[in-house]
Every structure is written in C-alpha cells, then in structure tokens.
Amino acid sequence: MKLSATASNCEGLSRLKSHGFDACDFQLGWYFGPNGPFKDVINTDPADVVAYFSKIKEHADKIGIEIFQTHGDFSGQVSSYPKGSIEYVAHARLNFYATKTLGAKYCIEHPYINLERRYDENLEQSIEEAIAVYREYIPALEETGVICCLENMHHADKVHGHRCPTTLSRAQEMADMCDVLGKNFAICLDVGHCTVTEDDPIEALEIIGDRLVCLHTHDNDGMWDLHQFPYVKQGVAASHHPLVIDWDAFMAKLAQVGYKGTLNFEVGAPGPAAIREAGYEYLAAIGRYLVSVYEKNLK
Amino acid sequence: MDISKSVWSEWELDVLAKAGIPCCDYSVSGMFGLNGRFADVSDITDEKIYDIYAPIREKADSLGIKIPMAHGLGDVSVKACKGGLEEYVKRSRATYVAAKILGATHIVQHPSFKTDRKYEIGMDEEIEHMIWAYGACDDALEETGIVCCIENMFSHDYVQHHRCPTNLSRASELATVSDALGKNFAVCFDIGHSIVTEDDPVQAIYTLGNRIACLHAHGGDGMWDLHQMPFVPQGVAASCHPIIIDWEAVMKALADTGYKGILNFEVGFCSPMPCRVAEAKYLNAIGKYLVSIFDKEKK
Numbered sequence: 001m002k003l004s005a006t007a008s009n010c011e012g013l014s015r016l017k018s019h020g021f022d023a024c025d026f027q028l029g030w031y032f033g034p035n036g037p038f039k040d041v042i043n044t045d046p047a048d049v050v051a052y053f054s055k056i057k058e059h060a061d062k063i064g065i066e067i068f069q070t071h072g073d074f075s076g077q078v079s080s081y082p083k084g085s086i087e088y089v090a091h092a093r094l095n096f097y098a099t100k101t102l103g104a105k106y107c108i109e110h111p112y113i114n115l116e117r118r119y120d121e122n123l124e125q126s127i128e129e130a131i132a133v134y135r136e137y138i139p140a141l142e143e144t145g146v147i148c149c150l151e152n153m154h155h156a157d158k159v160h161g162h163r164c165p166t167t168l169s170r171a172q173e174m175a176d177m178c179d180v181l182g183k184n185f186a187i188c189l190d191v192g193h194c195t196v197t198e199d200d201p202i203e204a205l206e207i208i209g210d211r212l213v214c215l216h217t218h219d220n221d222g223m224w225d226l227h228q229f230p231y232v233k234q235g236v237a238a239s240h241h242p243l244v245i246d247w248d249a250f251m252a253k254l255a256q257v258g259y260k261g262t263l264n265f266e267v268g269a270p271g272p273a274a275i276r277e278a279g280y281e282y283l284a285a286i287g288r289y290l291v292s293v294y295e296k297n298l299k
Numbered sequence: 300m301d302i303s304k305s306v307w308s309e310w311e312l313d314v315l316a317k318a319g320i321p322c323c324d325y326s327v328s329g330m331f332g333l334n335g336r337f338a339d340v341s342d343i344t345d346e347k348i349y350d351i352y353a354p355i356r357e358k359a360d361s362l363g364i365k366i367p368m369a370h371g372l373g374d375v376s377v378k379a380c381k382g383g384l385e386e387y388v389k390r391s392r393a394t395y396v397a398a399k400i401l402g403a404t405h406i407v408q409h410p411s412f413k414t415d416r417k418y419e420i421g422m423d424e425e426i427e428h429m430i431w432a433y434g435a436c437d438d439a440l441e442e443t444g445i446v447c448c449i450e451n452m453f454s455h456d457y458v459q460h461h462r463c464p465t466n467l468s469r470a471s472e473l474a475t476v477s478d479a480l481g482k483n484f485a486v487c488f489d490i491g492h493s494i495v496t497e498d499d500p501v502q503a504i505y506t507l508g509n510r511i512a513c514l515h516a517h518g519g520d521g522m523w524d525l526h527q528m529p530f531v532p533q534g535v536a537a538s539c540h541p542i543i544i545d546w547e548a549v550m551k552a553l554a555d556t557g558y559k560g561i562l563n564f565e566v567g568f569c570s571p572m573p574c575r576v577a578e579a580k581y582l583n584a585i586g587k588y589l590v591s592i593f594d595k596e597k598k
Contacts, residue, residue, distance in 0.1 A: 229531075232531055233569050275581070282574070285573070
C-alpha cells in the first residue's frame with residue numbers, strides 16, 4: 001500500500017516525496033477556479049489542459065511520485081455555476097483530462113448536494129439529482145478513461161449547530177448510487193466525513209466493499225470537518241458522540257475487504273510555514289504505522 | 300529559552316533524547332497522590348524517594364536531558380487527606396524532595412480546594428484556604444530550596460456542559476495569591492487552561508509579569524482541556540468561543556515581560572508507539588519556531 005497525501009503543485013509533490021510519500025491526491029481546484037489558468041472552462045480546449053498538466057506529470061515522474069488520484073473542483077452546489085450544467089460539466093470534463101494527463105485513474109467529484117437534504121429529508125429527490133449530474137459526466141469519462149469517484153459528504157444542521165448527513169453520507173446510499181451509475185464510477189470514502197455524520201467508517205468499508213478505490217483520510221472531533229492528523233486528542237466526540245476513529249481497526253478492515261488503493265491523507269500540515277516540514281515528517285510516520293497495520297492484516 | 304516537554308514515565312526520556320528535546324517537566328504527581336505508590340502516607344521516607352528518583356536523574360543525565368521543573372501534587376486537597384493538613388504537607392514535601400533529587404528548581408502544585416468552586420462563587424473563602432494550605436508548605440520549600448509554582452485551574456459547569464473558571468483561573472487571582480505567599484512561590488501559567496476558562500493568555504501574561512517562572516504550553520478547542528500541540532486545527536472555539544491561542548502574541552508577551560524560564564509543552568503523546576519520536580520531533584520543531592519568535596521580540 002502506497003503512502004499518499006494531497007498536493008496541488010510541483011512544489012507540493014516534491015515536499016511529499018522528500019518526506020517519503022510515494023503517491024499523491026492532486027488537487028485540481030485552483031487550476032479551474034477564478035484565479036487559475038483555466039477559469040473559462042467552457043471555452044478551454046482540452047489540448048491546452050493536456051499541455052499544461054503534462055509538465056506537472058513530467059515533474060512527478062522525474063522525482064518518482066505517483067499521482068494516484070485527483071480531486072476535481074465541483075463544489076457540490078449547482079448554484080455556484082450560473083451557467084448551469086454546461087458549466088459544471090465543462091469543469092468535470094477538464095478535470096478528467098487533467099487527471100488522465102497526470103497519469104491518474106481516479107478523479108473524486110463531490111456529488112450534487114441538494115441544500116434541502118439534511119438527514120433523510122428530500123432523500124429520493126436528492127439522490128435523483130445527484131445521479132443526474134453524475135450521468136452528465138459519462139461522455140467525458142468515456143473519452144478519457146478516467147473513473148469518477150463518489151465521495152461521502154456532509155451538511156450543516158443549523159438547529160443543533162453541527163454537521164449532519166446529506167447526499168451520499170450513508171455508505172449504503174453510496175454503494176447503491178455507484179451501482180446505478182455503472183462502470184465509469186467507483187467510491188472514495190472520506191473517513192473524517194464519516195464521523196461528522198455519525199457514520200461508522202469501519203461499517204462503511206463492509207458495505208462499500210470492492211467499490212472502494214481511494215481514500216480521504218483525516219481526523220476530527222466528531223462535530224466539525226477539521227481535517228486533522230489521525231490520533232489528535234479530542235474532547236467533544238468523547239462526551240457527545242459515540243464515534244471516534246479506531247485507526248487500527250479501520251486499517252485491518254481495509255485489508256479484509258481487499259482494498260488496493262493508497263493510504264491517502266487529506267490533510268495539510270497546520271500552522272506557520274516554519275513547522276510544516278516537521279508536520280509532514282510526523283504525518284509520514286503515522287502513515288507508515290497505519291500501512292504496517294494494513295499489511296499485517298493482509299492474508 | 301530551552302524547549303521542554305512534560306514527562307509522566309521514565310521511557311519518555313529516551314524519546315525526548317532521540318527527538319532532540321533538551322529538557323523536561325517530570326511528573327511526580329501520581330507517585331505521591333492519594334492513590335499512588337505512597338497511598339499510605341506513613342510509608343513515605345526520604346530514602347525511598349531517593350531510591351526511586353536517583354536512577355531517573357541518572358538516566359536523564361546520561362541522555363543529556365535537564366529537569367528544571369517537576370509536577371507535584373495534582374488533585375490533592377487538604378480535605379481529601381485523611382490526616383488533614385499534616386498529611387497534605389507531608390505529601391507536598393515528598394514531591395519537593397523528589398524534585399530536588401531530579402535536579403529541578405521549580406515544582407508545579409495545583410491549589411487545594413475547600414469547596415467545589417465554580418466561577419466567583421466563594422472566591423474569598425477559597426483564596427484564604429489556598430494561602431493557608433500553600434503557606435503550610437513554606438518550611439518544606441525552604442528546607443529543599445524548591446520554588447512552588449501555583450497554577451491556573453478549571454472546573455466543570457454541569458449546566459452549560461463545558462469547563463469553567465475556579466481557583467486561580469484568573470490572572471489577577473494568581474497574582475494576589477502568589478504575592479501573599481512570598482519568595483518560595485511563583486506562578487506556572489497554563490496557557491491551555493486559560494482558554495477553557497475563557498481567559499486571554501496574552502493579557503494574563505502581561506498581568507502576571509515576572510511572577511511567571513514556568514509554563515504549561517498546550518493547545519485546545521476552547522471547550523475541553525485537550526493538551527494538544529499548538530496549531531491543531533479547531534472547530535468549536537472558532538464558532539462558539541472568542542478565544543483561540545495566538546501563539547505568536549503569547550511569545551511576544553513572554554518576551555515583553557522578561558520571562559526567563561523554559562518553553563515547556565504539557566502535551567502527552569497521542570500517536571502509537573512507533574510514531575512517537577516523529578511526534579516529539581514535530582513538537583520540537585513547533586518549539587523552535589515559537590522560541591524564534593520570543594528571541595526576535597526580546598531584542
């Protein structure tokens with residue numbers, strides 16, 4: 001199992017490599033956002049995207065790091081795209097071209113999130129809407145050969161003042177949607193999102209099974225999506241919530257369900273620049289430990 | 300300013316040495332607490348204390364680790380001692396003897412509580428009690444040459460369900476009690492405790508000035524006493540509470556007030572055993588960064 005973390009440029013790739021990471025989840029958000037080189041996604045020629053990302057791929061190859069997966073830039077809220085489906089499908093299409101160019105097989109795209117979907121309210125409608133949006137990606141997925149990964153998300157419960165389940169939060173919903181969407185789709189389980197929606201990540205692995213191809217691994221207090229390092233001491237979760245992540249059990253279960261992807265941390269080293277390198281060093285040590293637990297449990 | 304980490308067990312000294320952390324705050328609290336090795340207070344003799352702590356001192360010396368401070372009695376109040384004040388003083392003295400053997404000049408001792416004080420309720424009576432109980436230890440401090448550092452504490456508000464102020468939480472109260480106690484006493488300022496009691500650590504440092512002889516530095520979410528490393532991303536504090544720790548401002552305040560002690564992190568290991576040297580190295584890097592701010596501000 002390769003050790004991975006997020007990076008968004010060549011410098012980030014080099015940093016990961018220098019700390020012993022073998023792979024990365026490349027963040028595409030900036031490149032297709034309002035300050036990026038491809039902000040006009042509708043009029044961008046995919047050939048330009050290919051030319052641009054080829055240079056990043058060259059760098060990755062040169063330093064010996066695999067770009068195993070990418071994170072697309074769809075926010076999940078269609079309202080952010082005033083031109084409607086033509087705009088967010090154009091985003092996704094360019095995300096897939098970038099993904100293919102970077103040598104990755106998987107691109108994680110958030111589901112369309114119906115903002116009226118909290119817990120199981122508007123469940124059927126929200127599922128239909130998410131499926132409809134994902135289906136619009138299929139021609140671009142066929143063109144590029146990239147697999148689009150569904151990710152479990154969360155929403156805000158404004159009454160209770162914490163995060164809550166929404167579209168795709170539940171593992172069964174992810175598995176069902178993945179099956180409906182077919183061969184161009186798979187699943188990225190966000191381990192940290194599980195706990196903020198009070199879902200058990202270990203149970204989720206059991207349900208998702210071999211649909212799981214990549215991971216967003218991080219920790220939190222069971223209330224907020226904090227993207228902390230694993231093992232950070234928590235207060236709220238222990239007193240209010242039943243779920244804290246049992247990392248050893250999680251890694252053992254990954255081995256048991258035959259997971260073949262990387263251990264990807266969706267975590268940046270927090271704090272000032274002066275302490276970041278030491279932060280990545282510590283993250284890599286945690287990663288090596290977790291990978292050793294996985295390998296011990298492989299039969 | 301030397302970097303230090305609180306230590307609760309002898310094996311941690313090896314980890315500190317490997318991580319390059321030169322000092323520690325060695326806890327003798329459990330040993331002399333009501334449920335510790337010396338639960339039976341009549342069992343305490345200086346010879347036995349020597350037999351326990353001399354080898355630890357030897358080990359620290361061999362690893363090149365200094366022990367400038369120790370952590371003495373924690374949750375021990377006069378009322379909890381069957382033998383009353385006499386037992387309280389005997390237990391306190393034992394911690395001072397242990398501290399001296401370890402080479403420490405300062406010991407941190409939590410205040411004695413007369414009642415289960417929350418907020419300002421019964422404050423005057425509690426101040427009188429603390430001065431009486433700490434003051435009774437003066438002869439033992441004089442005998443051993445140890446300076447006793449009083450520490451800001453917290454209690455639990457069961458109605459609002461979070462931590463709340465109690466004895467010595469407020470900087471002005473720490474200053475009052477410290478001044479009343481005289482030359483054998485100083486202040487250990489606990490930065491993490493100050494935010495769970497909604498006190499501003501920067502303001503507290505300016506209020507306490509040169510009474511601060513040592514530190515318990517750690518981060519938290521503003522709700523729970525988490526003893527996290529500085530710079531861990533937080534959720535709750537940002538949304539519910541006004542106070543998060545501005546570490547750069549804390550270091551500036553320490554420099555401005557002429558602090559001469561060590562930067563001691565009262566942070567326990569939270570990662571699995573194989574990751575702990577990396578965890579300590581990360582803490583050391585955070586320490587070096589904070590010390591660099593202190594040094595810059597001192598000029």
